[in-house]
Amino acid sequence: MFYFNNRCSLSLIEFLIVLCVIFIFLGVFAIYANVNLRAARETALKNELNNIRMSVELYRVINGRLPEDLVNLVNQEFTLRAPDGTILKKQFLKPFRVDKEGYLLDPFMNRYVYISQDGKITSGTKRYESW
Secondary structure (H helix, E strand, O other): OOOOOOOOOOOHHHHHHHHHHHHHHHHHHHHHHHHHHHHHHHHHHHHHHHHHHHHHHHHHHHHOOOOOOHHHHHHOEEEEEOOOOOEEEEEOOOOOOEOOOOOEEOOOOOEEEEEOOOOEEEEOOOOOOOO
16 A cells, blocks of 8 residues: 655645745746836837838828828839839838738737828827827
8 A cells, every 4th residue: 555654745735835936926927028028019119100100201202292091101112213223113111010901000909090181100009199
């Protein structure tokens, strides 16, 4: 027969203490990961807003007017003659994330807000509208 020795086995209390310590570490890690994820999304939002604004300005320079919406900016192409004589066809903006209707999404998965009268572009995410 096999008998358990009380000195070698874990009691229920010890097992629960070990589980509590593990869950505390997981909670701290989850908070740390969430903070880093938000910082990464904010950095991506700054970069994407800068790219979209430069693409809108390029569209305005080439076409003499602002695009009606960001879908036009993604779908339209322009031709460019390089100094060596080659002709390139490029998109004004390559889409990174789009919804079902073709509108660009920010890193928080909300649509970018574009005002075609003045060319202003902002994020649709709360607390980031003024970026």
